[in-house]
Amino acid sequence: MTKVGVLGLQGAVREHVRSxxxxxxxxxxxxxxxxxxxxDGLIIPGGESTTMRRLIDKYHFLEPLKQFAxxxxxxxxxxxxxxxLAANIKGTNQSHLALMNMTVERNAFGRxxxxxxxxxxxxxxxxxxxxxxxxxxxIAEVGAGVDVLATYQGKIVAxxxxxxxxxxxxxxxxxxxxxxxHFVKMVKEAKKSLAS
Numbered sequence: 001m002t003k004v005g006v007l008g009l010q011g012a013v014r015e016h017v018r019s020x021x022x023x024x025x026x027x028x029x030x031x032x033x034x035x036x037x038x039x040d041g042l043i044i045p046g047g048e049s050t051t052m053r054r055l056i057d058k059y060h061f062l063e064p065l066k067q068f069a070x071x072x073x074x075x076x077x078x079x080x081x082x083x084x085l086a087a088n089i090k091g092t093n094q095s096h097l098a099l100m101n102m103t104v105e106r107n108a109f110g111r112x113x114x115x116x117x118x119x120x121x122x123x124x125x126x127x128x129x130x131x132x133x134x135x136x137x138x139i140a141e142v143g144a145g146v147d148v149l150a151t152y153q154g155k156i157v158a159x160x161x162x163x164x165x166x167x168x169x170x171x172x173x174x175x176x177x178x179x180x181x182h183f184v185k186m187v188k189e190a191k192k193s194l195a196s
Contacts, residue, residue: 011047015172041187046079101143126178131169
């Protein structure tokens with residue numbers, strides 16, 4: 001059985017597990033570094049990126065997460081997770097995991113009360129996808145190797161680079177599991193090629 005973890009330090013963790021299970025894989029809440037060994041893929045959920053980084057450091061997750069990604073296992077960053085995966089963050093010279101060749105802008109769509117929903121076409125994944133944006137970041141620019149999957153009002157809100165997937169919204173907060181399904185497909189393909 002394919003096993004996908006959800007980093008359980010902060011954020012909407014159980015909802016991601018539910019979305020994974022809706023796609024027929026086992027979802028595991030990850031609270032300890034040693035749990036990474038048994039996983040085929042990992043979701044880094046929304047939350048607050050600086051708080052998440054503090055917790056990642058506190059529980060010694062930083063290097064193990066980088067190793068997990070380097071081993072060819074897919075990682076999906078949603079909202080704050082997108083910020084953690086970015087090589088560059090506007091307004092600071094400090095990045096976190098720096099796995100994806102892109103620059104992001106934090107809280108780009110305003111504060112919590114300016115949360116909204118929008119219908120997106122996600123290239124190769126889903127048309128008419130209802131996306132929930134909560135204090136969302138966006139991708140200001142992408143470098144070589146990054147495919148833009150969706151934009152909203154001219155801003156990039158979903159992208160993929162190899163085994164890494166990110167979105168600025170919260171796919172776990174709707175009943176539409178197609179984007180998580182796309183990630184599950186990425187995980188299964190990676191698992192197959194890592195086994196061969």
